[in-house]
Amino acid sequence: MIGVIFGPPGSGKGTQAARIETEFELAHLSTGEILRGEASRRSAVGRRVARVMSAGDLVPDELIIDIVARRLRRPDVRRGVLLDGFPRTVEQAKALDELLAKDGRKVDFVIALEVPERSLVERLIKRAREQGRADDTRKAIAERMFEYRTLTAAVLDYYRLRGHRVIEIPGVGPVESVFDRIKKDLSISPSPR
Numbered sequence: 720m721i722g723v724i725f726g727p728p729g730s731g732k733g734t735q736a737a738r739i740e741t742e743f744e745l746a747h748l749s750t751g752e753i754l755r756g757e758a759s760r761r762s763a764v765g766r767r768v769a770r771v772m773s774a775g776d777l778v779p780d781e782l783i784i785d786i787v788a789r790r791l792r793r794p795d796v797r798r799g800v801l802l803d804g805f806p807r808t809v810e811q812a813k814a815l816d817e818l819l820a821k822d823g824r825k826v827d828f829v830i831a832l833e834v835p836e837r838s839l840v841e842r843l844i845k846r847a848r849e850q851g852r853a854d855d856t857r858k859a860i861a862e863r864m865f866e867y868r869t870l871t872a873a874v875l876d877y878y879r880l881r882g883h884r885v886i887e888i889p890g891v892g893p894v895e896s897v898f899d900r901i902k903k904d905l906s907i908s909p910s911p912r
């Protein structure tokens with residue numbers, strides 16, 4: 720099973736992804752986490768990634784596609800994977816389809832978390848206070864929202880138009896209630912194959 724968890728910054732993707740992976744025994748692939756690891760290195764790439772991320776911009780498609788392609792070749796992905804934070808552009812979505820098609824696989828479901836923008840900014844500011852993530856400054860948050868609206872939102876239309884199973888989930892309320900909704904929807908509706 721190949722799944723994508725999709726939603727604007729602060730929609731709770733990472734939190735829900737961790738629960739879904741445990742429940743459905745899927746490998747975890749968070750591009751944000753991989754890139755934060757990369758950014759903590761002193762290499763030239765690491766420094767470049769750190770700069771892009773702290774400004775709230777997206778790293779170049781080629782870089783992230785290459786990282787994901789390598790990660791998808793690892794054996795733990797065979798039984799299934801949940802992609803968190805990827806794809807974020809239509810180019811990335813196309814590249815993912817091509818990568819998966821080589822092995823006769825495809826994206827089986829897309830979970831789209833829906834949260835109003837006002838609540839997102841509040842959540843991100845709160846996370847900045849609690850965790851101190853470098854890209855949780857007001858300026859970087861505004862940029863990430865802009866990137867989401869202008870580049871990432873179109874990815875959902877890409878999946879809808881191509882007939883993938885898109886599950887829309889209201890991402891407001893307690894974490895456990897959101898997870899219950901996801902669990903219910905993922906368990907009942909059959910995956911179109």
Ligand code: AMP
Pocket residue numbers: 728750751752754771772775776777778779783803804805806807808811854863
């Ligand atoms: P996240 O943890 O998913 O919010 O990602 C944090 C940051 O990592 C983003 O704001 C981007 O700078 C970068 N990033 C993560 N995933 C991608 C991606 N698929 N494409 C480009 N940049 C990404």
